[in-house]
Amino acid sequence: MTTYSPESARPGAALTVADAMARYDHQIADDSTVDQADDILRSAHLDYLLVHDHDGRLEGLVTRTGLHPFLIRPWSTERTSISSTSHQRGPFAWPTMGLALAAIAMRIKRLTVWPVIDDDGYLLGVLTADRVANLLTEPA
Known part of the structure; x- marks a missing residue:
């Protein structure tokens, strides 16, 4: 019935x-710098990058907007790691x-x-x- x-x-x-x-291949390690993330976002014309930890597990998602506070102070972009920024984190x-x-x-x-x-x-x-x-x- x-x-x-x-x-x-x-x-x-x-x-x-x-x-x-959908599949998404653009990722960056959480110990990468803000400067490196900005370079990838600009060169690949991306709105966001997925952030993974040293084991390859997903940690979060970083956007240009999230990097903006660090990019207006250029001295900090070379030393600040992505894990130190405020970016979208789980749950996923x-x-x-x-x-x-x-x-x-x-x-x-x-x-x-x-x-x-x-x-x-x-x-x-x-x-x-x-x-x-x-x-x-x-x-x-």
Whole structure:
């Protein structure tokens, strides 16, 4: 017998973060300097870099805006490590998380990008607010 559930009738109800995440390869070590991060962001025309620790586990995400306070004082960019800056840190999304729940979390946290990690803390991909919105509004 098939039952009707309003939850399953909504667009994107059965989608997970794994269905929406995209691959992202631009990372920097947490012991890298602000100057190095700025160089990568500028040369690759990126809005953000993912930050990993010495074991390769994801630590967070750094943006140009987050680096701005350090970049206006050039003497500090050569000595300040990324781990000393205030940047987006976990918790991060998991691939099995429902996409609708992820959308709510991103809206509450005002995130445009949310890294997706595995159970051991290694990067799997990123979730973008635009991609989530597109998938959740598509008709089934």
